[in-house]
Amino acid sequence: MPVAASRGLKAWIWPRPPESTIWFAEFVVLGRLFFNVGSSTAGGSRMSADSAAVTRIVEAFAECWNRHDMNAFAELFAPDAEFVNVVGLWWKGRAEIKAAHEFTHQTLFKNSRLTLVELSTRFPTPQIAIARCRWRLVGHVTPQGIPLPERQGVLLNVLRQQDGKWFIIDSQNTDIIEGVASRPQ
Amino acid sequence: MPVAASRGLKAWIWPRPPESTIWFAEFVVLGRLFFNVGSSTAGGSRMSADSAAVTRIVEAFAECWNRHDMNAFAELFAPDAEFVNVVGLWWKGRAEIKAAHEFTHQTLFKNSRLTLVELSTRFPTPQIAIARCRWRLVGHVTPQGIPLPERQGVLLNVLRQQDGKWFIIDSQNTDIIEGVASRPQ
Numbered sequence: 577m578p579v580a581a582s583r584g585l586k587a588w589i590w591p592r593p594p595e596s597t598i599w600f601a602e603f604v605v606l607g608r609l610f611f612n613v614g615s616s617t618a619g620g621s622r623m624s625a626d627s628a629a630v631t632r633i634v635e636a637f638a639e640c641w642n643r644h645d646m647n648a649f650a651e652l653f654a655p656d657a658e659f660v661n662v663v664g665l666w667w668k669g670r671a672e673i674k675a676a677h678e679f680t681h682q683t684l685f686k687n688s689r690l691t692l693v694e695l696s697t698r699f700p701t702p703q704i705a706i707a708r709c710r711w712r713l714v715g716h717v718t719p720q721g722i723p724l725p726e727r728q729g730v731l732l733n734v735l736r737q738q739d740g741k742w743f744i745i746d747s748q749n750t751d752i753i754e755g756v757a758s759r760p761q
Numbered sequence: 762m763p764v765a766a767s768r769g770l771k772a773w774i775w776p777r778p779p780e781s782t783i784w785f786a787e788f789v790v791l792g793r794l795f796f797n798v799g800s801s802t803a804g805g806s807r808m809s810a811d812s813a814a815v816t817r818i819v820e821a822f823a824e825c826w827n828r829h830d831m832n833a834f835a836e837l838f839a840p841d842a843e844f845v846n847v848v849g850l851w852w853k854g855r856a857e858i859k860a861a862h863e864f865t866h867q868t869l870f871k872n873s874r875l876t877l878v879e880l881s882t883r884f885p886t887p888q889i890a891i892a893r894c895r896w897r898l899v900g901h902v903t904p905q906g907i908p909l910p911e912r913q914g915v916l917l918n919v920l921r922q923q924d925g926k927w928f929i930i931d932s933q934n935t936d937i938i939e940g941v942a943s944r945p946q
Contacts, residue, residue, distance in 0.1 A: 656883075658883075658891075658893065660893070660915045660917065660935055661935075661942075661943070662935065662943060662944055663935075663936075663937065663938040663941050663942070663943060663944065664895075664913070664914055664915045664935050664936060664937030664938065665942070666893070666895075666915055676942075679942075680942055680943065684942060684943055685943075698841075698843075698930075700888075700889060700919075700921045700930050701886055701888050701889055701921070703885075703886050704885060704886060704889045706843075706919060706930070706931050708843065708845070708851070708931075708933075710849075710851075716943070719942075727944060728849070729849055730845045730849045730851055730933070732845065732917070732931070732933045734885075734891060734919060734931075736885045736886070745883075745885050745891070746891050746893075746917070746919075748893075748915070748917045748933045748935060749935065750845055750846075750847065750848075750849050750933060750934065750935045751848070751849060751944050752848065752849030753848040753849065754848075756848055757846075757848070757850070757861075757864075757865060757869060757904075758846070758847060758848060758865065758869055758870075758901070759847055759848065759912060759936050
């Protein structure tokens with residue numbers, strides 16, 4: 577696909593690509609974390625506390641990843657949580673999520689570092705949060721141990737509050753592939 | 762990555778690949794639609810009616826796609842819905858979701874056909890549904906109009922009930938890439 581055609585296509589598909597891309601890149605380069613927490617159905621101090629709690633859980637996702645502590649990572653998830661990774665592997669339940677990440681953090685992601693940016697959280701009901709962020713990953717390798725270039729993606733976490741505590745009940749992850757509107761051809 | 766290594770890796774990552782793959786393939790081949798609707802927090806006839814309503818919305822996603830009716834497609838979404846597509850494009854609001862799909866359904870997906878299989882729906886609260894399914898897509902083309910092979914993926918829809926009606930409030934889509942645990946190297 578020619579670059580010009582690709583850019584024209586992308587401008588149609590994603591009305592704000594240049595600004596978003598630059599803005600995203602700025603935060604990635606500066607290594608800063610930006611959290612934009614909003615609510616579509618509720619407000620007030622209770623919601624602020626919940627927003628802070630949800631933000632802490634999502635931050636912990638990256639913190640556990642970066643110290644490769646899959647015990648702590650798994651505790652962020654509800655027992656019946658589901659997780660779909662960037663190649664469509666669909667894990668059902670905390671045990672599967674933990675086992676899969678334990679394996680990749682002993683291999684592909686052993687020395688990887690995940691940085692989350694541009695977190696946006698919505699509360700469709702007071703007990704449910706939809707938290708989406710972009711991310712960048714560095715330090716990952718092939719199954720043969722060969723270093724790979726930086727990757728970026730979009731991570732969705734759905735969280736539920738239970739007994740005053742927030743847990744991830746669903747995650748789906750998608751790689752960002754620049755310059756195309758659909759899967760690369 | 763050698764096939765044997767890939768299979769070994771995948772067996773670790775996804776504890777049920779052979780059965781799931783065969784089972785999935787069977788439904789794809791037969792063109793049948795299988796809906797597995799469960800609930801983690803509630804039951805009874807009210808929930809059955811909600812399960813049926815959510816199933817209809819997810820079925821309508823594919824029906825609108827297949828007749829390339831983006832007006833009807835957009836009406837499935839709440840005004841403030843978000844959508845992340847398979848290459849990480851992040852659309853915010855019904856208008857962006859509609860515009861992006863109008864464009865692709867005039868080009869890449871003009872004659873494409875989407876089939877949803879293995880729908881699984883959970884209700885973390887009575888007003889929220891998490892509906893995930895696998896899908897296959899045929900009949901899509903490159904930006905230059907060249908036919909592309911079948912693709913498969915995993916689609917997550919989060920729905921909210923408002924005034925007795927269910928709307929998609931969030932979608933994230935991920936391509937299935939066989940034989941790898943993470944992005945292909």
